[in-house]
Amino acid sequence: MMLDFLLWVQRFAQNLSKSLSSVVKILVLSKKPKTMVKRSNDEAVILANGPSLDTMIEESIDFLNDKDLVCVNHFPSTEYFERLKPRYLISSAPDLWRDDIEPFYMRQSDNLFETLSRKTTWDLIFYFPFEARKYKRWQSFLEKNSLIKIVYYNTTPIEGWKPFRHWCFRHNLGMPRxxxxxIxxxxxxxxxxxxxxxxxGADHSWLKDISVDEQNNALINQKHFYDEHTSVARPLDWKGVGARKLHEILYKFMTAFxxxxxxxxxxxxxxVRIINKTKGSFIDAFEREN
Structure with a gap:
């Protein structure tokens, strides 16, 4: 009985601390919540950029009919963007909007937004974090295309008691990390x-592509469907600069899972049902369906 009571006290203290911390983060980081764009369908498909995506598209493209399509990050730079004409583009990577990033990420960012502005010939909803709103470089590309509607959202991490978390989630004050x-x-x-x-395309199979070289640099070969055979192992950056240590890489992945x-x-x-149709996916949280 005493052990159960001590565990209850520990869980209570942890949830209290996390909930209070989340309240502070909301007050400091979150902006006035935006109303989500109304759906035009009951079903949506998220086209993640894992190595399996191109095979899935070519083998099962008919499945995408009559569903709203969501692409992420650098998908607009691929041939499938104009072919599938997704309804949404969603990104959360700071190296896409920040200006204090390394040249490699700056080139990737500029190429993405130039391509996005040039290729988009249909109505597209672009979800981007509120933090990106104060940076003008990426916006200069998209202001040339009136078909792209930008909707900002809060990425504030919310933790604590489940009723508290879900209330914050429903009001778009933040989300899981x-x-x-x-995510x-x-x-x-x-x-x-x-x-x-x-x-x-939600492979999430990075664990088998992590290595450490003889100079103790932790490297990861993050393969996508568009560069699976050309990508190379490189350090994992911090918002477009620097390199993470191995334990920092593993912590990031642990938090995501x-x-x-x-x-x-x-x-x-x-x-709501979340159905993972990616064969061999490392995500173990959602129901699977081939």
């Missing part, structure tokens, strides 16, 4: 009212 773009993508679709959310369980719990409370 967004250590991967798939805000699923979250935003839940709050937009979708009933079924399918995951394509843990966030999927928080999202799944929230989705079920909203009667």
């Amino acid at each position: 967004p250590h991967n773009v798939l 805000p993508s699923i979250f935003l679709l839940i709050n937009s009212g979708y009933r079924k959310i399918y995951l394509w 843990a966030s999927y369980f928080v999202i799944d719990e929230y989705a079920k409370s909203r009667n």
